Amino acid sequence: MARTVTKEQIRAFAQAQGLDLVGFANIERFKDAPKRMHPSSIFPECRTVIAVARRILRGNWRGIEEGTYWPTYTYFGYHGLLNSFFIPMGVYETACFIEDHGFEAVPYYPGVPETQPPDAPIRPGTVAPEVHFSIRMIATCAGLGEPGWAKVFLTRKFGPRVRLAAILTDLEVEPDPLVEPGSICDRCMSCVRGCQANAIPHRNEGRTIKVQIEDKVYEWGDVQMGRCTLGYHGGDPQVSPFLHQSLPGWEFDVTTQNVTEDRGYKLCWPLSQGSWRRTAEDPSGHLVDGHWQLVHWGGGAGAGSYGIGGSRGCMRSCFDHLEKKQACEQTFENGRFIKRDRWLLSKRCGDTPGGDDQADQADNA
Numbered sequence: 001m002a003r004t005v006t007k008e009q010i011r012a013f014a015q016a017q018g019l020d021l022v023g024f025a026n027i028e029r030f031k032d033a034p035k036r037m038h039p040s041s042i043f044p045e046c047r048t049v050i051a052v053a054r055r056i057l058r059g060n061w062r063g064i065e066e067g068t069y070w071p072t073y074t075y076f077g078y079h080g081l082l083n084s085f086f087i088p089m090g091v092y093e094t095a096c097f098i099e100d101h102g103f104e105a106v107p108y109y110p111g112v113p114e115t116q117p118p119d120a121p122i123r124p125g126t127v128a129p130e131v132h133f134s135i136r137m138i139a140t141c142a143g144l145g146e147p148g149w150a151k152v153f154l155t156r157k158f159g160p161r162v163r164l165a166a167i168l169t170d171l172e173v174e175p176d177p178l179v180e181p182g183s184i185c186d187r188c189m190s191c192v193r194g195c196q197a198n199a200i201p202h203r204n205e206g207r208t209i210k211v212q213i214e215d216k217v218y219e220w221g222d223v224q225m226g227r228c229t230l231g232y233h234g235g236d237p238q239v240s241p242f243l244h245q246s247l248p249g250w251e252f253d254v255t256t257q258n259v260t261e262d263r264g265y266k267l268c269w270p271l272s273q274g275s276w277r278r279t280a281e282d283p284s285g286h287l288v289d290g291h292w293q294l295v296h297w298g299g300g301a302g303a304g305s306y307g308i309g310g311s312r313g314c315m316r317s318c319f320d321h322l323e324k325k326q327a328c329e330q331t332f333e334n335g336r337f338i339k340r341d342r343w344l345l346s347k348r349c350g351d352t353p354g355g356d357d358q359a360d361q362a363d364n365a
């Protein structure tokens with residue numbers, strides 16, 4: 001007798017492993033995906049793509065919002081443990097569960113399509129290696145939520161407070177329904193006002209990206225990803241007190257840059273992880289010691305990455321707004337997340353702080 005397992009059994013098992021949200025897409029929903037971003041390019045027999053999400057704790061951001069403590073966000077809520085341990089454990093156990101029922105399962109850790117090298121295919125008739133999906137499109141196809149205006153993925157339960165991963169399998173199941181476009185993101189523009197890097201266009205600018213899945217069209221702002229990367233990964237003095245400590249006198253205005261995402265990484269990562277000689281002026285020898293400490297937080301291999309900007313607009317402003325509107329299901333007894341005037345530092349390192357961001361304080365949309 002043929003072995004089988006239902007999607008509700010898989011969902012229940014995955015949730016028991018700590019994965020908060022689990023959705024199912026049939027492979028047909030990817031018919032318009034670029035070949036080098038298509039699930040079938042990794043697993044040609046794939047019939048179902050399972051998207052999973054685990055929440056980012058609201059409290060992971062508390063120290064950054066208050067301007068007092070950075071490690072919790074990077075270590076627990078970003079790459080340190082959430083992306084590299086909490087989620088992969090659940091994904092791997094769920095893939096084992098599927099294979100125990102006789103179906104092949106490919107666990108997938110989200111990559112970055114923009115980093116694909118310009119190589120030739122290894123096997124004739126296939127795409128070049130380094131296939132990467134758009135994990136947000138995977139989650140959209142699996143009905144977990146929708147891309148918000150700021151390109152960050154929004155769910156009904158947690159708003160933008162999730163990280164995503166996927167499992168490909170040759171098991172065929174009924175797909176989950178797609179979320180209605182615009183049913184979570186209300187185009188309030190809180191993300192635009194909160195993004196200190198000026199990376200998110202206002203809806204009045206009309207710069208958008210659209211993707212159609214079945215009969216639904218999802219649309220979001222065409223985010224300037226170089227500014228986003230610089231603002232998040234430690235290239236923006238406005239949100240990094242560590243740049244002010246290590247590079248007094250250096251001035252950099254992220255808000256006017258027009259570099260690509262990958263060039264943003266090229267600037268931020270060597271600056272944040274590199275070393276030079278140890279001197280009396282700079283005893284650690286690290287180019288930016290605070291960034292280096294975050295990358296290595298936790299000992300051993302360390303956090304492996306770092307998130308200095310802490311998604312000030314696209315996540316913090318967004319979930320503050322959605323919670324206030326009761327547009328996401330998880331709300332908190334202590335009221336709104338943003339409780340005090342928000343802070344921003346000067347674009348010139350070492351100058352006195354820029355003070356409160358008045359434009360952002362009045363955000364009661």
Ligand code: SF4
Nearest residue numbers: 148185188189191318
């Ligand atoms: S803050 Fe969130 S809900 Fe408001 S426009 Fe931006 S993504 Fe949409």
